[in-house]
Amino acid sequence: MSMDTSLIFHIAAFGLILIGSAGIVLSTHLVRIIFGIALLEAGANLLLLLATYREGSSAPIIVDGQIPAVMADPVPQALVLTAIVIGVGILALALSLALRVQRAYGTLDLREIRQRLEQDIADEAGIELPSSIDAPQAVVKRQEGRA
């Protein structure tokens, strides 16, 4: 029983890390990428929580001199609490930045944002875009077709 629960949670943790990483790497839509970060962080937090997970353990509080048979390790819980707070803060910051970028560039597609950004940097420096930054013709056509 205990073995199974632990295994399921571990699979869930690594699954979340995998899904989150894949979301960050494979998506081009900013909101999806930010959700990917959230999932990745949830996975890492779950893994940290599982580090000293014990089945059927109770809170490490001594009541009336009675020491619980199996006590939970409070340290990872404190750590995860901190990590969650940091994660939420960064999520809020990321969303507000995404809002600013969307207002400036009118898009949430990371590839387009990157192109606009390269163009901005090149314009400011007074140089032409390097040829390697150009998207392959197929991509350009697809984008034009969509627009």
Add this chain to the structure above:
Amino acid sequence: MNKLALLVALPLITAFLLPLINRASAFAGRWTGPLVLAVTSALGISLWTQLGDNAVAVELGGFRPPLGITLYADQMAILFAVAVSLGTLLLWPNGGEDRVRQWTLALILAASGSGLALSGDLFNIYVFYELVAVVSYGLIAARASAGSYAATLRYLVVSSFGAAMALTGIALVYQATGTLNLAQLAQLAPTQLNNLQGLAAFILMLIGFGVKAELFPVNTWVPEVYATAPTRVSGLLAGVISKLALLIIVRLLVLVFHQPEALTVMLVLGIMGVITGELAAWRARDFKRMIAFSSIGQLGIMFIAFAIPGKAGIFAGLAVALHHLVVKPALFLLAERWNGSLSSLAGAGRTSPLAAALFILLALSLIGVPPLPGFWAKLLVLVELSEQAQPLYYLGAFVILAGAALEANYLFRVASRFYDRDKDPKAPAAQRIPDLATASLLCAVLAGSIFVLTPLALQIEGIATQAADATHYIQTVNPETLP
């Protein structure tokens, strides 16, 4: 030893009081930040002289190590804590409408950077690391242009990915050992972490902390951020903050992860960093991105150096790191007015002769021309690499030499353009006095170190010897655990 906690606490408290102080008096608001940083720098230097070869550990709140958080200060930690304070002081953000916010963020950056250097607890390091990251997002976006928001956002994505990887690594370490105190980890590591799980944890943390240290696969943010951020912030990130991430990785290697594979991974990524960074810098056509890419290459050299096992690697790596710590902020200060394309710099040698001379000095040292310090640092790395007598280390030495040739090519190309006589287009604007003064100061430090090279080398070797001694660390934090 409360001084140690003050290095972190003082700038942090001041940061949050600064808006109030500024409301009461604009004059006080302007000078409080630099004053506090000067005080923390002085505190750090006095600690340095007071401690000498000894290290000290402070238990925050009086809780013993397994549960409480320790601050650990040896020479290496204090050196970088002082470097953060002094660096933030020299590169103090200088204006704009929201300058009070920038000053607040700069103070938090100094506090969290010092915390990162001094912390002796893995999770505490993670928290400070995230704090440094969040603060730098704010500072990078300070120009409030569309480009800076986009660059910050792309940096945030990479950095958050890295932080989550580091957290996963920390979870793996905690699962294997049940502690996050670095001293305890150092005791448990030979039995508990000398396996595949330990190696996985190290690689995850290397990727995670490597984001700030411009490590090869996770450095896509570097050219964009350094091109769009205020130049002083770029100088601070490239010069100082990147070294803090390296410091953590070195600590982890000395104390916790002793697998030879860990060093190999770092060596390979460092070699890739030098190759990609120097080639990209060679191709770059604007000044800011040229020095941004060149900093990737330089940090690659540091990764290669720190991949040499034992004290020798830390000695060589520290030498390169300290050299870069002085050179790169000075280069970014010069980029304040030379932010355009390289061809627009024609004739700059006549409009601002001092700046051009400084650039040439910095370039020569960066390439490694004797007798400048950059030469000795690179020589040290090459000698130690060749003493390893292994193919991969020879490859590292070769790549560093090839990188130096590329550096010479692209830096001299710029320098020759300064004195272009054929065409006389509009020369770039003259440098601003504060930037030029700070850059001159850094160059004076660089040139002055030629005359004290031997004592300096002995000092750095002393720092490296102390930092490479894991037993010393354990005994300082937990005096009763070892005979």
